[in-house]
Amino acid sequence: MTGRTAEARQEHHDVVVIGGGAAGIAIARGLRRRDTRLDVAIIEPAESHYYQPGWTLVGGGVFDADRTRQPMTAVLPAGVAHYAQAATAIDPDRGIVRLSDGRTLCYRALVVAPGLELDWGAIDGLSGALGAHGVTSNYRFDLAPYTWSLVQNLRRGRALFTQPAMPIKCAGAPQKAMYLACDHWRRRGALQDINVQFHNAGGALFGVGAYIPALMEHVERYGIGLEFHQQLMAVDGPGQRAHFLIHGADGCQREHVEPFDMLHVVPPQRAPALIRNSRLANDAGWLDLHPNTLQHQHYPAIFGAGDVSATPNAKTAAAVRVQAPIVADNVVAYLKGEALSARYQGYGACPLTVSHGRVVLAEFGYGGELMPTLPGWLNDGRRATALAWQLKACAMPAIYWHLMLKGREWGVS
Structure with missing residues (x-):
């Protein structure tokens, strides 16, 4: 591209979508289904x-890892331009996105959906320890297959x-890994010889209190030690040692070291630098969207998911x-x-896999409001059911690959 003018390095589209994850692909397909004339x-x-x-099911010995991966080219929607580059900057005033190869994309509307960043480096020594020493x-x-290897051995x-x-x-994933491991050890008769601990930086087992009693049944069944307000620091x-910072009720902090034979770590997470270092972020570094319209709070041409x-x-x-x-x-x-009429009420779901064959299906919206999508006689999300396991292990992967990524739309609004 040497010698080409800046103008020649620009591309123009009606809508630019940053991110080829679940959100980006589903939205791109949805836009084309609504108007095939849109240049996306x-x-x-x-x-x-x-x-x-x-990946939780891979770590629990239920799935093979390859079942969770497909080539990007196999899932990208037809009729949508694909830039196999990283977005390096967004200029919301000029309506452009800069790419890592030097090109700029001009847009009439921008959808920001790059996912988040796993901050492995925030825990001292973690990056070098992963995949070894338990x-x-x-x-x-x-690493999910390594989890299953550790559980088996x-x-x-x-x-x-x-x-x-x-x-x-997936706020439930840290404990899903634990429950599946405990269930395997219980079935094999080894659980009584394994000291299992859950070290949570927060102060509650789950963010929506209605589901905690069902989870506590399995915590007690497996004999898990719950340790709250403990943040993994190193x-x-x-040496197989985990260093925690304990936040005491009196406001004091102290360090505590725990030996381990197996350590399953969930790292701190943050928005990508593209967003957290931009004018699009709120004070905490996340994409600043209206909670119902999902339009940016300050730049009307920008949306996110x-x-x-x-x-x-x-x-x-x-x-x-x-x-x-x-x-x-x-x-x-x-x-x-036109006016933005579609409204999001915060719906999310977390299938909490408490054993091989049983799931607590938590469905809730803003403020912890329960938002079940199945009738109570079919599935009560406040207890573990076999039906919810079938949804998690069998139906949801098929729904993801063959419906959601294909732009088939349904659900709670």
Whole structure:
């Protein structure tokens, strides 16, 4: 591209979508379904697309990892331009996005859905310890099989599971890994010889109190030790020591060291630098969206969805499923100069896998309001059911690949 003018390095589209994850692909397809004349582009450098909710089941020995991955080219929507580059900057005043290869994309409307960033480096020693010394995480595709290997091979000792401060994606995943491991050890007769602890930086087992009693039944059944207000600060992999910062009720802090034979870590999470260092972020660094319209609070041409959002909903694929048609509706309305009528009420779902064959299906919206999508006689989300397991293990992957990513829309608005 040497010698080409800046003008020649510009591309123009009606809608530019940043991110080829669940949100970006579903929204791009939704836009094209609403108006085939729309010129839509997706910015996504990754070569593979992942069904991340399946990684917990990989770590529990239910799925093979390859079942959760497809080539990006296989899931991108037809009729949508694809830029296999990273977005490096957004200029909301000029209406452009800069790419890592030097090009700029001009837009009439922008959808920001790059997901979030796993901040492995925030825990001293963790990056170098992962994948060895019993240190693992289901939050990485390549490590979820290692989790299952550790679970299979541990017969006695100490197993620690950690959860960082919110927000994180799939807030139930840290304890899902623990429950599936405990259920395997129980079935094998080894659980009585394994000291299982859940170290949570927060002060509650789950953010919506209605589901805590059902979860506590399994905590007690497995004999899990709950440790709240404990933040993982450092990992000594070779020495198999985890260093926690304990926040006391008196406001004092102290460090505590726990030995382990297995350590499942969930790292702190944050918005990508593209957003957190931009004018699009709120004070906490997340994409500043109106909680109902999902339009940016200060830049009307910009919309967003998924894990990057500052909206106070659970960061789950189920939330994206409901957000995607709302964003598509409102982007089309914006381009036509019409009022934004589609409204998001914060719906999210977390299938809490408490054993092999049983799931507590938590569905809720803003403020913890319960938002069940199935009648109570069919599935009561406040107790573990076999039906919810079938949804999690069998129906949801198929729904994701063959309906959601294909632009089929339904659900709670």
